[in-house]
Amino acid sequence: MYRTHTCGELRAKHENSEVTLAGWVHKVRTHGALTFVDLRDRYGITQITINSDDDLDTDFTKESVIQIKGVVVKKPEANKALETGEIEVIAKEVNVLSKSEPLPIDNNATEDNRLKYRYLDIRNNGVIDNLAFRSEAVLTVRNFFRSENFLEIETPLLVKSTPEGARDYVVPSRINKGMFYALPQSPQLYKQILMIAGADKYFQLAKCLRDEDLRADRQPEHTQIDFEMSFVHQEDIQAFVERLMKDLFKRTLNKELDSFPVFSYDNAMARFGSDKPDIRFGLELTDVTKIGKETDFAVFKEAEVVNAIFVEKDFSRKEIDKYTDLVKTYRAKGLAYSKIVDNKFDGGVSKFLDASVQEKIISAINATGKTGTVFFVADRLRISQTALGHLRNKLALDLELYNKDDFKFCWVNDFPLFSYNEEEDKWEPEHHMFSMPKPEFVNDFESRPGEVKGDLWDLVLNGWEMASGSIRVSNPKVQERIMNFIGLNKEEANEKFGFLLDAYKYGGPIHGGMGIGVDRLVALMLQFTDIRAVMAFPKNKNAQCPMDDSPNKISEIQLDELSISINK
Ligand code: ASP
Secondary structure (H helix, E strand, C coil): CCCCCCCCCCCHHHCCCEEEEEEEEEEEEEECCEEEEEEEECCEEEEEEEEHHHCCCCCCCCCCEEEEEEEEEECCCCCCCCCCCCEEEEEEEEEEEECCCCCCCCCCCCHHHHHHCHHHHHHHCCHHHHHHHHHHHHHHHHHHHHHCCCEECCCCCCECCCCCCCCCCEEECCCCCCCEEECCCCCHHHHHHHHHCCCCEEEEEEEEECCCCCCCCCCCEEEEEEEEEECCCHHHHHHHHHHHHHHHHHHHHCCCCCCCCEEEHHHHHHHHCCCCCCCCCCCCCEECHHHHHCCCCHHHHCCCEEEEEEECCCCCHHHHHHHHHHHHHCCCCCCEEEEEECCEEECHHHHHCCHHHHHHHHHHCCCCCCCEEEEEEEECHHHHHHHHHHHHHHHHHHCCCCCCCCCCEEEEECCECEEEECCCCEEEECCCCCECECHHHCCCHHHCHHHCEECEEEEEECCEEEEEEEEECCCHHHHHHHHHHCCCCHHHHHHHHHHHHHHHHHCCCCEEEEEEEHHHHHHHHCCCCCHHHHCCCCCCCCCCECCCCECCCCCHHHHHHCCCCCCC
């Protein structure tokens, strides 16, 4: 046997056993005739003692891989820091299997160097534990889907270029010269077609590839728990996901989740200033537009809306400047504020607001008898809400208003179906073009696109968007109208999506589903905000992999075979 036990396994009950261990040299210390080795693998560390009288091979360095045969003895005094601390192994045979050079990275290594030596980062900086947790989480999810009768069905990686909102990665076809496949942005169209094919309930742990600019929570490829269900309403899908998440958190983190509150999009924006509200804390927005209109203070009187946030805390000038800069990055013109003491405004905008207005605001924001600071953003509706929403999150972070290991999910329903792209002067799907308008908009969405709400929703965890889902457009006529409305004429719609429109002519059930971001979910479960902590081989900010140097050039022969010439 190569090894009889792992490095995390031996206990006092193994005393006197002959064992074989293998692993990495974590630490070596020499005391006179004795060499102590901490031998490590992903299960733990075991102390090995080598006596120089035994004439064993000690020609190894830190991080070398060695195999030890020896006898387990009880330590006179247990080392409480190690799970195996009750025992040590007295070596009888040492085989140096692979001698390590000094490691090229340490704790001060640059981002790119850590990615270049990602295997060392995984092995030595705890990433392997994150990956082990991810493996557990994914298995739990799979089991849950199976227990609810879903079929795991794989869809192709080489698909037709039918962008879902981002840019496609494309793959040239050698056999069909001049033609390209795309890598899927998600299995969206395939899962819809699987419902027409009678699969009823489908799921897949699917790789999704999008050629976008990167941020901390984005990578060129990410994994989704992708699923679709037939003959369901939105509530059925949401109830299923709630069961799934409760099961996952219970089994992997031993956490009981509260039931997931539901907000409409408009309500979430009004109360939290965000379509992904963090509901671990209060600090809700109050709309004081009406009171503002009663004043002569032009900033309030002339604004489309005035929203306020009250917090029981006094801030320095410097802190207020910092918060003002923050709201400005979200396009707010400014941040008005005042202290509140003894049911009166004090400083800031107090001089512009008479006593009765102050009193009304204090009552509206629930600050009667309290001391603190009120902040206002007077602006266009969404700017006022969004800017204060970001201020709300920042205040909660600065004032530590929540526990880091609290997990609060919520649903945000009734998303707008379309959003207006000012740069390109056109309406675009808010999510993707396969989501159903709410029934009251189906007949005339073209004439009032800004008002249209969809059977379209998000799952949110602690202020992060975890998943999007919708009821799909299973009526090909409505689907064609949506395509036309966002700028695909009949021919283009047919050329790109004819296969989908055709499929719905032959019996398409009502269906809907979601795509839940696994990387983000697992990262948040482990309290990371950067998803790379839970990905084995992520790309850097330039979408490169410093370890294998991809993307790279390919040979002239390969290019020739593909009939491709590079035009820089
Ligand atoms: N395909 C969608 C996405 O990738 C999710 C869905 O609507 O099921 O976001």
